[in-house]
Amino acid sequence: MHNQTLLLIDGFNLLSRGYFATSYGRTEEELQKNSKGVYTNALTIFFQKMLNLVNEYQVTHLAVAWDVKREETKRRIDYDFYKATRSELPAPLIQQYEICKNVLDNINIEQLITPPYEADDAIGTVSSKWSSETNGHCYIYSNDRDLFQLLNENVSQVIAGKKGDIVYTINHFREDYSIEPNKWVDVKALLGDKSDNIPGCPGIGEKSALPLIQHYGSLERVYDHVEELDKKFNRCKKKLVEGKETAFISKQLAQIICDIPSLKEINFDKLKLNVLNEKFLSELEDLELRIRMVHINVF
Structure with missing residues (x-):
């Protein structure tokens, strides 16, 4: 084709x-x-x-x-x-x-x-x-x-x-964010989305969300290392620990589903x-x- x-x-x-x-x-x-x-x-x-x-x-x-x-x-x-x-x-x-x-x-x-x-x-x-x-x-x-x-x-x-x-x-995306597109959902999981009422991780904003994913590669890996975070993220630790549940729910909500059964056979x-x-x-x-x-x- x-x-x-x-x-x-x-x-x-x-x-x-x-x-x-x-x-x-x-x-x-x-x-x-x-x-x-x-x-x-x-x-x-x-x-x-x-x-x-x-x-x-x-x-x-x-x-x-x-x-x-x-x-x-x-x-x-x-x-x-x-x-x-x-x-x-x-x-x-x-x-x-x-x-x-x-x-x-x-x-x-x-x-x-x-x-x-x-x-x-x-x-x-x-x-x-x-x-x-x-x-x-x-x-x-x-x-x-x-x-x-x-x-x-x-x-x-x-x-x-x-x-x-x-x-x-x-x-363009790689130049702008220095991550792969499939990791964008991890950034959104931390940031949340006001328009969709997705909570994210309260207290984690633009200045921390992207650098955390750039450094650790995914939301899961951020939490794998939450007890010994790189010192540049020290101020995030408490917020990450307190917001863990909503961060993971937010990832679930922000993840685009790419295998709708009725469209897989289109x-x-x-x-x-x-x-x-x-x-x-x-x-x-x-x-x-x-x-x-x-x-x-x-x-």
Whole structure:
């Protein structure tokens, strides 16, 4: 499978960023709607970005991964505090999510929804299968840095920045952090994650978490040596001892699952870009979305 490129889009990451970027400082009444009163501010950004990415990276295979309801996730079932601090999503965003899923269905784009697993896990399973079974590259489109743990020679992450997208590769990661991507979860285990309400090891912050993993190689090895820590980590010892339980729970929560049974057998032909061009245009027209169409050979 030479010259084949897979794009995995973190659906909610793109749709919600589009929504909040265009709703900032506006009431729901002021948001972009079409003549039927359907909200379209996030949909416009979603489909334009999807087209641009397919064009830019000469994508041959595509899937959009969606999260399942928070209370239905395996992590939430195991630990009820997981993501418990997140507020409810605005109604116009939920409406556009439902429409987005319908349009993708109608134009033949594969969607990954695999309860009780989350979008990250679906992306992890499919990207690792792709990189082990094909010679093609995989691009993950998301601003979620948890996904750094999935980077390898054949998997890169496209991150939106103020000056445009950055293609973040395994080499960038190694330069920035001096560890391997699969050790990122160990750093997250110590740091925690406020947005997901993952506690980490209380008192261990940015200045200590990464150096500890660089020095010892993993969370387990940090704790193997906790009684005789290198003296530069003396101030961490008490916090590490007191936070051991939450650190290990946090590692479990931060670890992306890369072996979802239902996706382990996925046939990549299902992900082949086979978009029905006329159907796509009519869907966009029906929603009155102003999208700049780009010429894509596979359409």
